[in-house]
Amino acid sequence: MRMRPEGDRADLMLARLGESGLKLTPQRIAIVRELADDSSHPTAQELFDRLAPAMPTMSFATVYNTLDALARCNLIEARALAPGATRFDPNVEPHHHAVCDRCGCVADVAPRPRSTSVDASLPDGFAVRAVEQIFRGTCQRCRDADGGD
Amino acid sequence: MRMRPEGDRADLMLARLGESGLKLTPQRIAIVRELADDSSHPTAQELFDRLAPAMPTMSFATVYNTLDALARCNLIEARALAPGATRFDPNVEPHHHAVCDRCGCVADVAPRPRSTSVDASLPDGFAVRAVEQIFRGTCQRCRDADGGD
DNA sequence: CTTGCACATGAGAACCTTTCTAAGTAGAAG
DNA sequence: CTTCTACTTAGAAAGGTTCTCATGTGCAAG
Structure with missing residues (x-):
């Protein structure tokens, strides 16, 4: 694993999402960019809160749908590290x-x-x-x- | 870890619960007996469902309260092994x-x-x-x- | 250009898990 | 018997996640 220029990992994830036949909507792009270089293992709620200012109409369903799609493409992993909310990890190594x-x-x-x-x-x-x-x-x-x- | 005669571990857990100043109510005894020799790592719901026939008036609050008390006494451990419900493990080794x-x-x-x-x-x-x-x-x-x- | 289609989104309902609250109960202490 | 405390109960409430469905959007076919 080596250092990546910022945005690189997000672009890679978006490219792979596209290759999987999924559309690169503004919502999906925003979620991927928010998560790609974040090693804090955020919850869906945390991602939603961070995205809300920029995309005030986005719904939880879209956040979960996108996280689910990313997980299916092996671009992120959902982790149960403690009781409570699932955390999402962009590091799949x-x-x-x-x-x-x-x-x-x-x-x-x-x-x-x-x-x-x-x-x-x-x-x-x-x-x-x-x-x-x-x-x-x-x-x-x-x-x-x-x-x- | 060695084999124990049935009921032995339950009795030990109940004794320790008692020593901790907690009352050995019928509900607590039932929960401990159900969990003590169970290595399937049941959820609160599963325990409740198994106990319901014998104790139809028992509530979820009692199940959670008891599990919480057992965990505090280090007699069981709550585990997040996958997204979803917490599982309870009577094996604290x-x-x-x-x-x-x-x-x-x-x-x-x-x-x-x-x-x-x-x-x-x-x-x-x-x-x-x-x-x-x-x-x-x-x-x-x-x-x-x-x-x- | 228009129509139709497949896919995505958004809002809220629904569902599951867990915690909290209020009221009642049982048992011990005085 | 009265009082006190701990416990239980039912249901409400609070998180977290999934579902439903009406709406919207982009693209392909006609």
């Missing part, structure tokens, strides 16, 4: 997550080379597609806040 | 999960000895409390069904 118990923030964690080897005692006949790791704990900010107030 | 993409069933996976060593590139200052692993894929049943129909 294998990687893991650190989730703060207190504030709920999510950070990407690079995979370890060996973490793909599956020698765990899986159920008989279970065909593994992916291995997800979630590191639960407390982020720097929350630890600081804890000591401070 | 460190372990991982295999989740079927198709039917959503969940099976426990014994932890690997080395899997607790955290040499991943975590965010600066992140204090790890626990490492969760989720193996995503397809269970035997769904693979068989796929070939069969």
Whole structure:
């Protein structure tokens, strides 16, 4: 994974969306641009709130429809990292997550080379597609806040 | 982890609940007995449905309150293994999960000895409390069904 | 140009999951 | 018996997600 100039990933996602036979409507373009370079793992509500000022008539249905279409094209992944709202991740390369118990923030964690080897005692006949790791704990900010107030 | 005679784990959980100053009401006893020896990771709804025939007046609030109390006492854990309803797990020893993409069933996976060593590139200052692993894929049943129909 | 069609959108309803509230109940303490 | 506290209940309310359906838009066919 290397650095990309801004907008590059959004353009790539839009191109792939188009190739899949989906129309590049203003709403879809706005959602893709909002999400493409965002590593904060936003919820549908958060995306909607950010887009609302620029597109006041957009509805939740469109946000969910677009996120669903992006997920089908393997351009984003929907993640259940904690109870509550689903989070959407534009990073589809294998990687893991650190989730703060207190504030709920999510950070990407690079995979370890060996973490793909599956020698765990899986159920008989279970065909593994992916291995997800979630590191639960407390982020720097929350630890600081804890000591401070 | 070793085999336990039936009811043993339920009794242990009830004893601990009592020690925590909580009353052992019929509702709580029923919920604990239903959950204690169940490794299917049921949702609140599933528990409610199973208990309803025996306790027709019980409400969801009681199910959630009890699950919350059990979680606070570290007798169960609430898990977000997929988008949708939270699942409740009576196994509080460190372990991982295999989740079927198709039917959503969940099976426990014994932890690997080395899997607790955290040499991943975590965010600066992140204090790890626990490492969760989720193996995503397809269970035997769904693979068989796929070939069969 | 007009018509028809397939696809998208928008607004709100509907649905599911979870939490909250108000009122009632049971049991222990005095 | 009275009082106090904890618990339960039913339903309302609050999030999150999906569905419905009328409307709109762009394109292809006629």
